[in-house]
Amino acid sequence: MAQLRPDYFYTQSAVIPYREREGGPQVLLITSRKKRRWVIPKGVKEPDLTPQASAAKEALEEAGIEGCISERPIGSYRYRKWGGICTVQVFVMAVARERETWEEPYRDREWVSLETAISRIDEDRLKDLLRSLPGFLRGAE
16 A cells, blocks of 8 residues: 655655766766665755755765756656655756765765766656756756
């Protein structure tokens, strides 16, 4: 039986953390809570925060990173969880600081090429958003 959650749990925000390197952007991936798959920092949009601020909070807690978040989302995707459909607004974060210690150190984190990130992510729509990252970054400049 599905667990009941407040409606706001189904509205989420995330960041695609990146840094510029020769040859194109690198993306920071983290492992899911149970280390079964590679993901990006994501979580429930806190009711008292903007989607960007909530995504920044998740990035700090889950990956120990801080940086500049895009004003507009690169896009969104949906997935099933808790007996419903979660909608995730995805922002882009230019990582400025990577902490040595953070709130969820049981998560692995790894900088990878954009191509590797796309191959490791399960959600098709998130793969599409990753593919659009170079164009999004050119438009943001």
